[in-house]
Amino acid sequence: MLSYTEENYLKTIYHLSEGGQKSVLTNEIAASLLTKAATVTDMIKKLSQKEFITYEKYYGVNVTKKGKTHALSIVRKHRLWETFLVEKLNFMWDEVHDVAEQLEHIQSPLLIEKLDEFLGYPTADPHGHPIPDKHGKIKQEKQIVLKDAIIDKALTVCAVRNGSSSFLQYLSKIGVSIGVSLIVKERIEFDGSLEVSIQNKKPQLISREAAENILVKE
Amino acid sequence: MLSYTEENYLKTIYHLSEGGQKSVLTNEIAASLLTKAATVTDMIKKLSQKEFITYEKYYGVNVTKKGKTHALSIVRKHRLWETFLVEKLNFMWDEVHDVAEQLEHIQSPLLIEKLDEFLGYPTADPHGHPIPDKHGKIKQEKQIVLKDAIIDKALTVCAVRNGSSSFLQYLSKIGVSIGVSLIVKERIEFDGSLEVSIQNKKPQLISREAAENILVKE
DNA sequence: ATAAAAGTTTAGATTAATCTAAAAAATATT
């Protein structure tokens, strides 16, 4: 059984290790959790002692099979709760993160089973992130970063990379949400911004920064 | 802001102080929380320092106005979550307590507002206990302990005093749940057990012990 | 009314999570 704090460390390490296969460094974890490197060193000793991660002094951390399983169950809970908050309680998609951070630590397998059923076994949360099933399996569809999308091709928004309120509110303002159709009309060489038609309306400019945080499928 | 642990102490002290107007004693709190008197002493010093309770050495504890307000908000959360679990997620009424003990500590006034709305502003939880409104107001109907009920009078079950699984499962078995109609047909002097007709069916015996834990209204 | 019993508090430790400052190791620079 992991404490609330240990779960937060494990989840953070798991997210930092996603994608890349390099070890996760002490300072990256400290930065993510807004804590100090010394604290992180203590915690990773504890987590490696419990075999959720492996740890080589000065070289960083890797998540074990056991650790990944546990991390995925936390991610599953987080995303199911976010879905509940938006679909059932009418939260805005930028209001759910902090509450889900708390709810993800509730210990009750039965609760999660029943919540999943109540929500109709969703496969993605309100930000388009995949929800692992109860065995930890993720149904991942091929996603393209909007920045790299081909010109004049019909696209559908399937996820956002950044869950910050300011970004999500900006997206809402320009009419971008999960499932919306986009067509990139032009790429501005100078600053990497894009002219994009949203739901077939007249094209508008989206900055490179924003386009790096929007994921689409064909 | 109270910690998870402080909230549990405050809630327990509040419940122990309900009904009686006597001070709550250290050992009662320790027994309720399955902890030691020395630990309780430390904690009540902290809570009285924060003015949620008043405390006179060796004579026990009383909940302040501020403490009552906070305790009621925890009780409100607990009972709203229990209602959610039973009404929306199809939990059995004997399965909800432990999960609600965790959920009651989630910090988000918006969440509770929205949950309350989603549930249709319920005034009682699945065990018949009143749910304080957002101002801490409790809609209390006059309740009678079944043991003391008048013979041959039509009654409706409105609450149970004891939330243990074993008791709730027993009640389910004999067909007693909130809202069910009862008529006490006879009181056995010897052991205080009652002959009760449940939903107008043929009377059956209910022990004094059980009858002390069932609340009814006329 | 005094002694015994029961209940409560204090003192001193322990564990988890955190911090700062100093030491050690790895990486980058000249």
Next chain:
DNA sequence: AATATTTTTTAGATTAATCTAAACTTTTAT
């Protein structure tokens, strides 16, 4: 390659929550 810089770890403290054992109050019983 030697030195400087950055990163990480270790050492030593601190706070919250808990415990046991000893000391102190209050209550009960003789």
